[in-house]
Amino acid sequence: MASTAKSDVKVGAGQVGAVQVGAGQVGAGQVGAGQVMTASTVAITPTSAATAAPTRDHGQRRDARPAVPSVLASGGALYGAIVPVLLIVLWEVVARLGIFSPIVLPPPSSVMDRWIISAMPSPVASIATDGTIGWLLSGELLHDSAASLSRVVVGFVVGAGLALPLGLVMGASENIYRLMNPLIQVLRPIPPIAYIPLSIVWFGLGNPPAIFLIALGAFFPVLMNTIAGVRQVDGIYIRAARNLGAGQWALFTRVILPAATPYILAGIRIGIGTAFIVVIVAEMIAVNNGLGYRILEAREYMWSDKIIAGMITIGLLGLMIDIGVSRLNDWLLRWHRGLDQ
Amino acid sequence: MLDRTGISEHGMAGRGMAGRGMDGRGMDGHAMDGQIVVAGVDKVFTSTDREVVALKGIDLTIPRGQFVCLLGPSGCGKSTLLNAMAGFQLPTQGRISVSGREVKMPGPERGMVFQEYALFPWMTVGDNVAFGLELKRLPRRDIETRVDALLKTLGLSDFKGRYPKDLSGGMRQRVAIARVLAIDSPILLMDEPFGALDALTRRTLQDELIRIWAEFQKTIVFVTHSIEEAIYLADRIVVMTFRPGTIKRDITVDLSRPRDTSAPEFNALKRELTTLVMEEQARFSAAELASAAID
Numbered sequence: 011m012a013s014t015a016k017s018d019v020k021v022g023a024g025q026v027g028a029v030q031v032g033a034g035q036v037g038a039g040q041v042g043a044g045q046v047m048t049a050s051t052v053a054i055t056p057t058s059a060a061t062a063a064p065t066r067d068h069g070q071r072r073d074a075r076p077a078v079p080s081v082l083a084s085g086g087a088l089y090g091a092i093v094p095v096l097l098i099v100l101w102e103v104v105a106r107l108g109i110f111s112p113i114v115l116p117p118p119s120s121v122m123d124r125w126i127i128s129a130m131p132s133p134v135a136s137i138a139t140d141g142t143i144g145w146l147l148s149g150e151l152l153h154d155s156a157a158s159l160s161r162v163v164v165g166f167v168v169g170a171g172l173a174l175p176l177g178l179v180m181g182a183s184e185n186i187y188r189l190m191n192p193l194i195q196v197l198r199p200i201p202p203i204a205y206i207p208l209s210i211v212w213f214g215l216g217n218p219p220a221i222f223l224i225a226l227g228a229f230f231p232v233l234m235n236t237i238a239g240v241r242q243v244d245g246i247y248i249r250a251a252r253n254l255g256a257g258q259w260a261l262f263t264r265v266i267l268p269a270a271t272p273y274i275l276a277g278i279r280i281g282i283g284t285a286f287i288v289v290i291v292a293e294m295i296a297v298n299n300g301l302g303y304r305i306l307e308a309r310e311y312m313w314s315d316k317i318i319a320g321m322i323t324i325g326l327l328g329l330m331i332d333i334g335v336s337r338l339n340d341w342l343l344r345w346h347r348g349l350d351q
Numbered sequence: 352m353l354d355r356t357g358i359s360e361h362g363m364a365g366r367g368m369a370g371r372g373m374d375g376r377g378m379d380g381h382a383m384d385g386q387i388v389v390a391g392v393d394k395v396f397t398s399t400d401r402e403v404v405a406l407k408g409i410d411l412t413i414p415r416g417q418f419v420c421l422l423g424p425s426g427c428g429k430s431t432l433l434n435a436m437a438g439f440q441l442p443t444q445g446r447i448s449v450s451g452r453e454v455k456m457p458g459p460e461r462g463m464v465f466q467e468y469a470l471f472p473w474m475t476v477g478d479n480v481a482f483g484l485e486l487k488r489l490p491r492r493d494i495e496t497r498v499d500a501l502l503k504t505l506g507l508s509d510f511k512g513r514y515p516k517d518l519s520g521g522m523r524q525r526v527a528i529a530r531v532l533a534i535d536s537p538i539l540l541m542d543e544p545f546g547a548l549d550a551l552t553r554r555t556l557q558d559e560l561i562r563i564w565a566e567f568q569k570t571i572v573f574v575t576h577s578i579e580e581a582i583y584l585a586d587r588i589v590v591m592t593f594r595p596g597t598i599k600r601d602i603t604v605d606l607s608r609p610r611d612t613s614a615p616e617f618n619a620l621k622r623e624l625t626t627l628v629m630e631e632q633a634r635f636s637a638a639e640l641a642s643a644a645i646d
Contacts, residue, residue, distance in 0.1 A: 249439055250469035254483035254534055255459035264482070268473040345473045345514040 116315035125151070125319040128304075150304070154320075155327055157300040158289050161217065162331070165224025166285045170278060172225070173232035177274075180233075181240025182266065194233065202227040202288045206295055220292035227288035228281035235277025239270030272346055275339050282335055286328050301327070384450050385415035385537035385570040387436060391445035394431050394596075405431040406442070407595035413587075415537070418564055418571045420581035420588045422624065424632040428596020429574045430542055436572060437463050437540050449538060459483055462531030466543040468523040470515040476526050477502065477511040483534035501529045505559070521552035528560070532567065539564075541573045545580070557583055561608060578624045582617060583610050590627045593634040600627055 081088045098118050104110075105117035112120070128151040135148035147153075180187045202223045209219035243266050251265045293302025301324050308316035394406035405428040413419050421429040434440045436447055438457040447454045449461055457463075470479050477498055484494045502508045505525045515523055524544055531539060545553045561584065564571055575581050581588045582604060590600040602624070606616055 246465060246467055246469045247471060249457065250463070250465065250471070251482075252457040253437060253439075253459070253461070253463040254530070255486045257486075260486055265471065268471070271473070345475075345516065 113312050113314050116318065120315040121318045121322070124313070124315045125322065128316070128319065151323060154299055154301045154304045155323060157297075158293065158302065158324075159327065161220050161224060161289050161292070161300065162282070162285045165221045165289065166228045166282055168221060169225035169228030169285070170232045170281055173229045173277075173281075174236055174274070177233045177236025177277075178240055178262075178267070178270075181237040181270070182262065187237070194230075198230050198234070202284070203291055206291070210296060215296050217297060219296045220289065223292045224285045224288045227284035231280035231284055232274070232277040235273045235280070236270065239273025239277075240266055242273065243269040272343055275335075275342060279332070279335050279339065282331055283328075286324075286331065290324060386450060387411070387413040387538065387570065387572065388448045389432070389436070389445070390447070392432070392435065392442040392447060393444035394428065394435060394440065395443045404595035406435070407597050409445070409596070409598060411589065411598065411601075413570060413572065415570055416568055418584060418586045419573065420585035421572065421574045421591060422576065422578065422581045422588050422628060423591035423596070423599075424576060424593055424628060424635045426635050426638070427591040427593050427631060429576075429591050431596065432591075433540050433542050433572060433574050436538075437461055459486075459534040460536045461538045461540055462534055462536035464524070464527050464531055464539065464541040464544045466546045468515070468520075468527045470523055470526055470530070472515050475512050475514055476507060476518070479515070479526055480529045480533050483530060487534075497533060501533055504532075504563075505529045519552075520548050521556060524548065524556060525559075528556075528563070532563065536569075538570045538572070541571065543574050543576070546575070546577075553580075558609070560584065576628075578621055578628060579612060582606075582620050582624065583612060588624065590624065591631070593631040594638065599631065 105115050129149050131145050132148040137145045209222050213219040290302035293300035294306045305320040389411040392409040396403045438454045480498045588602045592599045
């Protein structure tokens, strides 16, 4: 664990380092300018560089002048940005050629405009009425993101909160497993989307049907993985625990549950992913805010740039959630040996 | 030495097992404490197509404080007998009593050390050793003191906060031993505990086990298929036959410790035991060939 935690810290430090490299690049640019202008700028820059590494990069570049800047070389901090940047440039060029209507292919610059506008404070809000923070957060994008996220969280907590205990008892008890499994196997393949009509009949419009659908989407992945996780617990841990005097409760909470954690966390990760897919769909039918709703609304006006801006927000939000879950994963499984052993 | 006395006196005395007079101390008046009696035990495994008689008519009395090795080839039922003593598998016939009480389920008065270590990988070394004590609901401070003392005894103090995945096999087995010592069972059941270790680590741990056995005064039942290991460790070696598992020979080892593996007496005993074990090994091989021919 200690090593994993340490390596996490290292990753963090590495990221900081990467930022510093970025800063170093800026510094290097200044040096370039400084070389043309005065020598004193050059003398200042090394002291202003936070670490030795950027300075060394800079020195190498000045001496050897390799064709590819080190941050862009494979393993460099910006290597992964090469393809997206090229693609965006190509997209911008093609969109500006006028072959396609902006409705079919809006240029990335106008997508970016839309994105920034929607992230900005709402024009109907003001510092006077909403307070500074309220005004800053009054943008449509932030509201929609918050609405979507809160639905994911509530739906996921409901779905996973039901799936986890059920999965634990189904995994632990053969009788309960045999009792519940047929029903679950029949219900499991039905996509949550197929419940949309029924969910509206049952819960009307608004948040309840959306939460229901999201919970449904999170339920099965968590359930199936929890069952599998409990069933795969190595019997030797159970024997060792009983030998040390563990009763049923201690066996369950201190042995079976932690031993099943890697599986359960994998299920949680899949479940959150599903919840995130479902929330967008649910917002397209039942509610009047959230990112899904906003995309559909933009389509009504043929605002393709806004559609894409919304899609990108969804992507970023999904990425954030996944990074968060994976961090949690690494921390909870710091004891786990992983694939390398 | 002071801290060792601390271990045996601290925490457990007057609680748990001790309260039931099974702490393995108080020699006088508790002749049955730490004693194992196996009486007429049969164990039959039944599967859909056949029955395997793993143990047949086992009678064995192990007095308190004795170090006994169960020796034999694969399939002689030595692990089955150990598991029956631990309470993991109950005998088909006969009974096993420990400290005068019939064994019906696993329990902390019979601490088990497994070949696969069986450490809980999600717990640190310290938490693994503390586990059995937490189950007894001892005060946190007593647990800490006891765990620290045991880790020190086994040379694990620097590894308290590590997870088992970071430890070598030998270190893991030390943790497993500390874990059963923590619960202070008068009896240690060890199922080929050093089987997965390299020869040097193995010898080191054998020496430590002897030291621990002498210091903590445990009754030890130790399963092995290594003749040399059995002679090196045991007061008494019980050689078992291949299927059905019966007691082939019950030998007392009268060599003084520490034992010299190259001494003539050691080698004489080794020769004798090798003959006995190889007879059973031959039956095991024949049975293996026969079953391969059927398949």
